[in-house]
Amino acid sequence: MTEPIPSAAETSPAAPVLTLEDVHVRYGGSHILQDVSFDVPATGVTALLGRNGVGKTTTLRSIIGLAPRSGRILLEGNEIQDRTTARIVRGGIGYVPEDREVFGGLTVDENLRLVDPDRGVDAPVVARLFPDLVSRRGQRAGTLSGGEQQMVALARVLLRDNVLLLVDEPTKGLAPKLVTEVADVLAEVARSTPILLVEQNLPLVRRIADRVVVLDAGAVVHRGAAADLVADADLTRELLGVSMRREGAA
């Protein structure tokens, strides 16, 4: 059995940037999220972990307003659960979805100009973090490699001033070298903007995450320091069904 779940205040001493209180998500007859409550501190990376299908992506989508939910969601103390997705994003939450979802028919520059109409790929943050995109500005995003598409998806949200980033499986399907590059970018971004990260790659979690929240069957079953979880092989196996020794490097 796992240890009792500590309260949000015990694991998040600073004022949280995001708070979920008793969040439920139902699709038809399925109860996907059940009474989910946790805080995301205002600094560093919080990793949202769990086996496949436990509700990690749904949690992010409920925060951003893309999943029908009940309960309270607070961003910097303000309730956002009744706002539209666009308003939530303009309020400071950047969202990088699973599978990138770049606009394949638009060029790299056009993908970025959707968020920053004046600068697009010429924005300083693009040159600093994603220099390869500058030379591919006129290329259709649908013709980019998976890693490059991930860079577009990340660059797109970084063009806005965010108070929190939601990043869903950014390394899914990427080659090891690209995983490292994405991890570097996330670590750099996390120095100024807190991140709620859904990720299956435990070595990456160990490298960049400060805290973890583990879901199982739509409910929070563990909260704590990332280092403590990944250092405890038995707990990792029990909560996630994997062993760190079998995971690749980030």
Add this chain to the structure above:
Amino acid sequence: MSDLVLLLVTGLGLGALYFIAASGLSLIYGLMGVLNFAHGVFMTAGAYASWLTMGALPVEWPVAVRLVVGVLVAVAVGAVVGLVVEVVLIRPLYRHHIQQVLVTVGLSLAGVAAAQGIWGADPRPVEKPGWMSGTTVVLGARLPNDRFVYVLVAVALFAGLLALLHLTRLGLVIRAGVENRTMVEALGINVHRTFTIVFALGGAAAGLAGVLYSQYAGSVSPAQGSSLLIFAFIVVVIGGTGSLAGTAVAAVVVGLVQQLANYYAASGVGDLSVVLLLALVLLLRPTSLKGATA
């Protein structure tokens, strides 16, 4: 040879009308996923608005001038009707596709009934500028001048919409929304405002189509928009929803097939040929000629 030239030009003119009618329909479905059966009402509203405007203007004014004013009024009426329908009827029903279909079908039936109640079921003749009623001889064929007007208007509309889609911020949002409107919203863009604008644009194009089709038919009638809508839907399905270039190509193909079949087979076979063409395209290429890119 002269027969073929005549058929090609008249087929092109018909295709131009289909394109004008289908362009708004294609953008609306491509971006919003709304199958707008009320598009025919927008066309009918435009046609009657132009007819009433031309009748209200001083008869001393040249017919061409009155027609231009009528077109402007029809475009404005189409846009306003589109905007009101989107805000009042469609917006509350996003995510409820069946209800959307029912509402737009109901509106199309109500629109025809309302027009019949107000102006009667009989076609009302429309005035046509003298030049548009005449013909021009090209390669031995006497070509109706109005077909050149339809083609020119369609080309101008096509160029204008392409410029809108590729040179403006609104166009960028529309193209992105046609691909993935959820993600557009997830980037902080108010996609519902874009929906309203696109519906108004579609209504304006429908109003224009209504006027030009009444010029083509020589009259306005309550069910005119509905009959044009059938071909507009066929064009959209063949060309690919949300694909302006696909819509243009499909409109020309449908217009030409219809004219050629009517002449070389038998009168009335044209409509059947268009339906067969639709079936053929769906069988061979279910994703349409162009796919779903704007």
